[in-house]
Amino acid sequence: MSPVATRALKGALIIPLTALLSWVLVAALPLRTEGEAKTETLRSLQAQLEADLGLGQPLGFLRPWEKLLAGERLGDGGRSYTGAELMRALLGSLRIGALALLLSLAGGLLYAWALSRTAGRWVAVGLRSLPPLIYALPTFVVALWVARSTGLAVDDTEAWQYEPIAAAVLALGPAAFVGAVLAGALEEEARRPYLLAARARGLSREQAWWRHALPNAARAVLDALPPLATSLLAGSFVVEKLFHLPYFGYLYLDAAQHRQLALVVVATTLFAALLVSVSLGTDLLRSWWDPRTAAAEDAR
Amino acid sequence: MSTRPLIAVLSLLVLLPMVGALQGCRQARGARDAQGRCVPTPGQVRLSVPSLPNTLDWSRSREQSAGNYPVIQAMMRGLTRLEPGTHAPVPDLAERWEVTPDEAGRPVYRFHLREGLRWSDGVHPLRARDFVMGWKRALLGYEPAALLDLEGAAEVLAAREDLDAPAEVREARIVAALEGLGVREVSPRVLEVRLAGPRSHFLSRLATSYVFYPVPSFDLLDRSEQEIQRYFDEPDGQRPHVLGRFRVTSYDRVAQVLRMEANPHWEGAPAGVERLVLVQAELAQLLYGQCKLDFLFLDDLRALPSVPPEERHRAELLSVYWLGMNTRTLSLPLRKAIGAALEPKALTGALIPDVRVARTLLPPELPGGVAPGAPGTEGFPRFDPERARHWVAQAPDAERTLTLLVRGGGTFLPELSLADGVRRQLAAIGLRVEVVATSSFAADIRAPDGRIRHDLFLRRTGADYAHPQTFFTLFAPGGTHFTEWHLLEEGRAIRRFQTALEAIAEQETEQARTLAATRAQTMLLDTHAVAVPLFFPDRYFQRRSHVQGLSVDPFNFLTFRTLRLEGADP
Numbered sequence: 001m002s003p004v005a006t007r008a009l010k011g012a013l014i015i016p017l018t019a020l021l022s023w024v025l026v027a028a029l030p031l032r033t034e035g036e037a038k039t040e041t042l043r044s045l046q047a048q049l050e051a052d053l054g055l056g057q058p059l060g061f062l063r064p065w066e067k068l069l070a071g072e073r074l075g076d077g078g079r080s081y082t083g084a085e086l087m088r089a090l091l092g093s094l095r096i097g098a099l100a101l102l103l104s105l106a107g108g109l110l111y112a113w114a115l116s117r118t119a120g121r122w123v124a125v126g127l128r129s130l131p132p133l134i135y136a137l138p139t140f141v142v143a144l145w146v147a148r149s150t151g152l153a154v155d156d157t158e159a160w161q162y163e164p165i166a167a168a169v170l171a172l173g174p175a176a177f178v179g180a181v182l183a184g185a186l187e188e189e190a191r192r193p194y195l196l197a198a199r200a201r202g203l204s205r206e207q208a209w210w211r212h213a214l215p216n217a218a219r220a221v222l223d224a225l226p227p228l229a230t231s232l233l234a235g236s237f238v239v240e241k242l243f244h245l246p247y248f249g250y251l252y253l254d255a256a257q258h259r260q261l262a263l264v265v266v267a268t269t270l271f272a273a274l275l276v277s278v279s280l281g282t283d284l285l286r287s288w289w290d291p292r293t294a295a296a297e298d299a300r
Numbered sequence: 301m302s303t304r305p306l307i308a309v310l311s312l313l314v315l316l317p318m319v320g321a322l323q324g325c326r327q328a329r330g331a332r333d334a335q336g337r338c339v340p341t342p343g344q345v346r347l348s349v350p351s352l353p354n355t356l357d358w359s360r361s362r363e364q365s366a367g368n369y370p371v372i373q374a375m376m377r378g379l380t381r382l383e384p385g386t387h388a389p390v391p392d393l394a395e396r397w398e399v400t401p402d403e404a405g406r407p408v409y410r411f412h413l414r415e416g417l418r419w420s421d422g423v424h425p426l427r428a429r430d431f432v433m434g435w436k437r438a439l440l441g442y443e444p445a446a447l448l449d450l451e452g453a454a455e456v457l458a459a460r461e462d463l464d465a466p467a468e469v470r471e472a473r474i475v476a477a478l479e480g481l482g483v484r485e486v487s488p489r490v491l492e493v494r495l496a497g498p499r500s501h502f503l504s505r506l507a508t509s510y511v512f513y514p515v516p517s518f519d520l521l522d523r524s525e526q527e528i529q530r531y532f533d534e535p536d537g538q539r540p541h542v543l544g545r546f547r548v549t550s551y552d553r554v555a556q557v558l559r560m561e562a563n564p565h566w567e568g569a570p571a572g573v574e575r576l577v578l579v580q581a582e583l584a585q586l587l588y589g590q591c592k593l594d595f596l597f598l599d600d601l602r603a604l605p606s607v608p609p610e611e612r613h614r615a616e617l618l619s620v621y622w623l624g625m626n627t628r629t630l631s632l633p634l635r636k637a638i639g640a641a642l643e644p645k646a647l648t649g650a651l652i653p654d655v656r657v658a659r660t661l662l663p664p665e666l667p668g669g670v671a672p673g674a675p676g677t678e679g680f681p682r683f684d685p686e687r688a689r690h691w692v693a694q695a696p697d698a699e700r701t702l703t704l705l706v707r708g709g710g711t712f713l714p715e716l717s718l719a720d721g722v723r724r725q726l727a728a729i730g731l732r733v734e735v736v737a738t739s740s741f742a743a744d745i746r747a748p749d750g751r752i753r754h755d756l757f758l759r760r761t762g763a764d765y766a767h768p769q770t771f772f773t774l775f776a777p778g779g780t781h782f783t784e785w786h787l788l789e790e791g792r793a794i795r796r797f798q799t800a801l802e803a804i805a806e807q808e809t810e811q812a813r814t815l816a817a818t819r820a821q822t823m824l825l826d827t828h829a830v831a832v833p834l835f836f837p838d839r840y841f842q843r844r845s846h847v848q849g850l851s852v853d854p855f856n857f858l859t860f861r862t863l864r865l866e867g868a869d870p
Contacts, residue, residue, distance in 0.1 A: 004307045037780060038761070038764075038773045038774045038779055038780055039773065039778050039779055039780060040778050040779070040780060041539075042445075042457070042460070042461060043461050043463055044461050044463060045442060046461040047463055066785075073533070080354075081551065081553055081554065085553060085554050088402065088554050089554045102313070103313075106310045106313045109310060110307070110310055110311065110663045113307060140716070147583070147586065148586065151586075151587075151592070152583060152586060152587065152590075154556075154581065154587050154592040154593065155346075155555060155577065155579050156552055156557055159555070165395050217785060239571035241582060242582075242583070244581050244582065244583060244587070246554060246556045247554070252553070257739075290761055
């Protein structure tokens with residue numbers, strides 16, 4: 001079996017394990033029944049709620065999935081969602097995450113290019129101090145400041161206008177990270193003899209940078225891609241909350257906060273599946289980009 | 301290869317979506333006139349609510365229902381409604397009613413439905429059978445306790461609670477018990493309701509408890525229970541049919557937006573409001589400042605001074621904020637000492653503006669409530685440090701550290717600060733209190749063995765209907781009083797209280813009801829010192845001046861009954 005297929009299989013095993021573990025963990029929490037009610041919850045209602053969640057049943061952890069497949073709502077009323085609604089929310093988060101990833105890569109590349117072109121010492125110092133400055137700014141502070149300036153979505157009719165802004169806020173830190181990693185790798189490459197040889201063959205500095213240095217340096221970014229994509233997806237929770245983009249992150253936090261067992265189980269599992277897919281996709285991309293190094297690492 | 305085009309493409313990739321989005325956002329920021337004032341959207345009111353409904357099925361409501369009321373009460377009406385100011389029940393869907401005792405002396409109501417009332421399809425008239433079907437469904441729903449006033453309802457609940465019986469037997473018992481329920485259609489416009497006993501709160505309850513609202517039976521009869529739930533919870537603009545001022549056109553749970561439109565067959569004046577948009581937003585204050593909302597609750601009281609006075613409003617609620625005491629862990633002298641050591645005015649002064657201090661459990665404006673100092677209230681808790689020290693000296697348990705449970709968030713009151721105030725005031729008479737914050741009050745107040753684990757707790761209790769019973773239900777057997785007072789005197793104390801409640805329910809006149817209710821309050825606040833009332837909370841909200849009549853009712857629910865639009869925002 002190829003190394004990528006092995007990794008895909010391992011990833012696929014993680015998904016049902018996540019489903020089971022999340023159900024066990026959430027089921028251990030007390031069931032919310034009384035709330036603000038003035039009278040004690042009836043036994044029959046308690047039993048009905050427990051049965052609905054699969055608590056105390058032999059294959060109870062499958063109950064959320066049964067409901068999902070039957071088209072029933074997961075969760076409690078207003079905080080309840082059908083499978084189609086969950087997917088719509090997930091797609092919203094994916095759009096923000098994907099755009100943020102694209103912006104991170106483009107921003108990082110621009111930063112590395114600008115740094116490599118900078119001749120002035122003080123400009124270079126200024127550019128180099130950018131990433132640490134950006135790391136020091138918490139995303140929610142930036143998001144809040146931007147939301148105050150640009151406004152935020154009041155409902156679904158406006159949400160699409162704020163998605164690129166939310167993605168840009170989200171991409172700020174990762175772009176700085178990509179830029180710093182890429183710039184460091186490019187500096188390493190710049191000292192290697194093959195670049196001198198390329199220049200000796202008549203390539204301009206720019207051509208040597210784009211054709212030889214960048215593809216080699218990009219390996220460092222590819223290595224960082226899986227955790228980067230993961231952090232972007234997780235980070236989308238913050239910007240969704242602050243720009244009032246009620247997508248998956250918003251829904252997930254809300255479900256966890258209100259102990260919506262079925263919803264938490266399904267959402268956690270979907271999120272795990274997404275992360276596994278992203279990780280696998282990145283592996284494939286890396287194998288395609290740099291087959292020799294990937295093969296060597298697999299052999300190790 | 302030239303690098304410039306590549307760099308240009310990259311830069312465009314980063315910048316173009318930003319520029320487009322910023323332009324879109326500039327347009328999306330609410331419209332303002334030349335003077336920078338918000339311009340209203342014709343016919344539309346958009347408002348922020350703390351929570352959206354957990355169901356639109358008013359017969360099968362879930363218990364976490366605060367978000368349901370505003371929407372359901374905009375959609376539906378009851379047999380009665382409450383007169384503003386007096387809170388007295390007056391006819392609404394019913395034009396009149398008669399009460400006669402049956403052979404056992406139990407009241408039998410005959411409600412005559414108003415003529416000409418039609419569901420929002422404009423075709424089907426309201427029929428008595430709509431109530432019969434709705435109430436029977438409600439008894440099988442999540443808030444069946446509200447219907448226990450009906451004859452036969454206790455039997456239905458008993459059958460439901462018989463979990464040890466085989467499923468088919470239990471099901472058959474429930475069906476049989478429902479047949480005996482005290483509600484029937486005498487004629488299309490006459491509904492007969494038999495009560496389990498005298499219930500002076502019944503007419504009040506019909507006005508505000510939506511489980512008593514009728515359902516469009518003509519549209520539900522051929523549907524399975526699952527289809528009926530979809531009928532309500534997935535509105536399509538026409539369905540569910542309603543009798544109220546608005547109907548729901550869409551409910552997007554992902555986007556957290558609920559849209560309503562004026563019911564074309566509403567009998568009242570449309571008052572210019574064609575569309576209502578309810579959103580649940582974390583940063584509602586920011587959205588309001590951007591002219592995107594016309595209404596929001598002001599639950600952060602520190603923000604009040606920055607709100608223009610013409611947009612700031614206060615609603616007085618029929619609710620009380622009180623300190624509960626665990627009668628199992630605290631001796632009577634210690635409970636009395638705590639009652640005398642607390643000064644609500646000082647506790648709330650810096651936190652809540654114009655607070656209405658509570659000296660009674662029932663708000664004085666509630667039918668059956670009394671003003672402080674009224675006869676019978678002499679022993680109610682009042683600030684008296686000397687007396688508090690006297691009681692502390694007699695308390696055998698004054699040396700130990702007490703725990704005080706309080707909600708850490710999610711309420712419109714500054715509860716943590718209030719708890720800290722209680723701690724400081726009790727420290728003044730030598731009592732040590734440790735404040736414990738919780739995000740799940742109902743779960744955390746009990747130990748795994750079911751006992752109440754904390755000595756003190758803070759809680760707000762609001763009226764569900766305009767009658768003393770709504771506050772006393774909490775302290776009756778089966779109520780969530782969390783004070784363990786049902787264990788006092790081996791249960792005799794709470795049984796006496798139950799008898800006192802029955803006495804209130806039997807009273808015909810307001811005066812007699814008030815006297816009986818004051819006796820019940822005395823048992824809780826003086827004789828057994830179970831609770832210390834602190835203040836009657838108010839709700840603040842902000843609304844554009846062109847949106848008139850949009851308010852919060854005494855039950856703490858947003859109400860659209862008198863909503864109308866006038867002119868532009870000045």
